[in-house]
Amino acid sequence: MINSICKYLFLGFTLMMALSANAASKKTDPYLRPIPVPYPADNVPTAERVELGKKLFFDPRLSGSEWISCATCHNPALSWSDALPTMIGNKMAKGNRSTPTILNTAYNKMQFWDGRAGTLEEQALGPIQAPGEMHQDLDELVKRLTAIEGYRAAFDVAYPDEGISKQTIAKAIASFERSVVSTEAPFDRWRMGDQKALSESAKRGFKLFEGKANCAACHQAFNFADDGFHNIGLPMSGQEDVGRFAHRKVKVNKGAFKTPTLRDIDLTAPYMHNGAYNTLDEVVEHYNKGGVTLDNLDPNMKPLNLNDQEKKDIVAFLKSLTGKPMALVVPILPVR
Amino acid sequence: MKKYHSLFSMFILVTFSASVLAEAEVKSYVVTQKEKKFSEEKLKIKVGDSIDFKNDDPWFHNVFSLSDVQNFDLGSYPKGQFKTVVFNKEGKLDVECAIHPQMHMVVEVTK
Numbered sequence A: 001m002i003n004s005i006c007k008y009l010f011l012g013f014t015l016m017m018a019l020s021a022n023a024a025s026k027k028t029d030p031y032l033r034p035i036p037v038p039y040p041a042d043n044v045p046t047a048e049r050v051e052l053g054k055k056l057f058f059d060p061r062l063s064g065s066e067w068i069s070c071a072t073c074h075n076p077a078l079s080w081s082d083a084l085p086t087m088i089g090n091k092m093a094k095g096n097r098s099t100p101t102i103l104n105t106a107y108n109k110m111q112f113w114d115g116r117a118g119t120l121e122e123q124a125l126g127p128i129q130a131p132g133e134m135h136q137d138l139d140e141l142v143k144r145l146t147a148i149e150g151y152r153a154a155f156d157v158a159y160p161d162e163g164i165s166k167q168t169i170a171k172a173i174a175s176f177e178r179s180v181v182s183t184e185a186p187f188d189r190w191r192m193g194d195q196k197a198l199s200e201s202a203k204r205g206f207k208l209f210e211g212k213a214n215c216a217a218c219h220q221a222f223n224f225a226d227d228g229f230h231n232i233g234l235p236m237s238g239q240e241d242v243g244r245f246a247h248r249k250v251k252v253n254k255g256a257f258k259t260p261t262l263r264d265i266d267l268t269a270p271y272m273h274n275g276a277y278n279t280l281d282e283v284v285e286h287y288n289k290g291g292v293t294l295d296n297l298d299p300n301m302k303p304l305n306l307n308d309q310e311k312k313d314i315v316a317f318l319k320s321l322t323g324k325p326m327a328l329v330v331p332i333l334p335v336r
Numbered sequence B: 001m002k003k004y005h006s007l008f009s010m011f012i013l014v015t016f017s018a019s020v021l022a023e024a025e026v027k028s029y030v031v032t033q034k035e036k037k038f039s040e041e042k043l044k045i046k047v048g049d050s051i052d053f054k055n056d057d058p059w060f061h062n063v064f065s066l067s068d069v070q071n072f073d074l075g076s077y078p079k080g081q082f083k084t085v086v087f088n089k090e091g092k093l094d095v096e097c098a099i100h101p102q103m104h105m106v107v108e109v110t111k
């Protein structure tokens, strides 16, 4: 008996040592996910807030038509996107930009393809009101939610002194989004020392990604993003979209869009803000050419002269960024 | 005629004193861009001083200011290169990078 207790103590001790050693090495590797998810001081993501935010995220009654929820477009079964080249919103109207995943948006310093919102709180009220998306009046929404007893109770627990308001709706949704973070992928296991987690092809692909192919000039660190805006010379589609330039009138921003995360990238086709490409092979070919539309091209973009094997290697690496499926319990929405 | 004369002498006086000041006090500063940060968050300088904005990152930056006091767009340039801005008006300027908006600094220009 004592013997086995000692054994457990010893096991626990070694486990602790291993974990703390691991934590230390994690800190130094920019490719591994930082453990704490950043959040604003006035919106600590408590369990109650995350749960309430999840309800709101899945509730179509947030829209004017009572038919479109955030999850209609940011569908968890499609890696929090919609598998469409560009979004479809209110009255089935087609938008001219694609739906990005909400995975790891907690780590973005700017939201949207053009960075027009800073925080997730700021972002959340955008799509609810946008005529092309959920087309809902916010005061109307506050009234609608206040009429539902289940929501009154949930807001009471999550934001005791604040009540149901635009602000608390945004805060709850943001808290939920902060819980949607990437999970461990083969690439991460390889970074932590498991040599077998990655194929030789993917390992070569990563080397190219950081080296000859210059992808890491823009796709950086664990989220493979830089909170930056670049014109990567995509093929033109539909009407001209000036992107970031609409918000910061500096020449380099014309046609520039935010560098998106590459986590779970194999699951979120089609790609790019205008859905220009259907496969990762097409994306890599785009970069190999150094872009297609060369007007105001970001200076980091150049023809890469990759051979077929090198292109395959980069795609193999991109596919190693797919995490384990995230367990998600579908929320029960208060009907009354 | 008299009016022109006084204007002329004033002109001489102004240019003369400015050039004396310039020789005596004009300073040049270096602000680097490294790991997507400016080396200074805030810099106080005098009218006529200049700043060399030097890129120390292996990717491009594009330093600009859309401030009312003075605006400029230095364009994109790679590691090791710099561009110089002379600040010739009094006031506070927000200087940013167009590619990485979280890069921000304030230049305060005083007399």
Ligand SMILES: [Cu+2]
Pocket: B036, B060, B061, B062, B097, B098, B099, B100, B103
């Ligand atoms: Cu920059």
